Amino acid sequence: MSNAKVLPVLESDAAPCCPPLTERPLTAEEAERAAAMFKALGDPVRLRLFSLVASHAGGEACVCDISDVGVSQPTVSHHLKKLKEAGLLTSERRGTWVYYRVEPSVLAAMGRILAPARP
Amino acid sequence: MSNAKVLPVLESDAAPCCPPLTERPLTAEEAERAAAMFKALGDPVRLRLFSLVASHAGGEACVCDISDVGVSQPTVSHHLKKLKEAGLLTSERRGTWVYYRVEPSVLAAMGRILAPARP
């Protein structure tokens, strides 16, 4: 199942990152890139924020929708910035509120990296 | 050593940790468990070690096969222990050498979490 629809939206480390972990040993450079994405999801608050945005209707959510993750709003903003820097989210200001959206290509790339050897 | 620190990821390989991120917002408990696995792969050295074991013939490799990741051997052992605590690897001593093997169920669970939305 080759879903090779890679959007060239992101400038840096996005979709064509790495082969599946079960295929070949990653090089140091590949591991650095992939580990940055995994590290972005390695925090419970960030993972929860990401799932909140990813599961929202239309794939986008504003900060006003996320206010019950257990941390203060500046911390939420900080984590959203981290996710945006990792290429997992994109932000857009529509008037008063800022909407965050998931980057489906990056999600697919991470899933491909974790694909088991024999599907 | 004490087995009391093993994360509840491996309690039963039939129970996946969490639903896909794109389906529902994760609860705090689910996010805690899933983030522990992602954090284990959030380090370049660990990710490289994991891919070395996962891509090895038969899905197992001994520490003697991994000696070019750029860190000292104690550090390699430290990271392998972390991966083992996260439930991603299992170790077995066969004579002189210790062999590490991947846990395919956990790999599949992580891939399922990252599965893109399937319309």
Next chain:
DNA sequence: CACCTGCTTCGATGGACGTCAAGATAGACA
């Protein structure tokens, strides 16, 4: 039995990270 090799554990250090409080900025409404 003694030595040697391979792997783990211990203690310490330096850097990175998560968290919050306070200030700054952008848009909306009267």
Next chain:
DNA sequence: TGTCTATCTTGACGTCCATCGAAGCAGGTG
């Protein structure tokens, strides 16, 4: 235009983590 709400940024603090050197333990080999 002025003010108010909502969000982002900055600075600081405490904690966790990766890394290393040295010591400890297990197993094989002479």
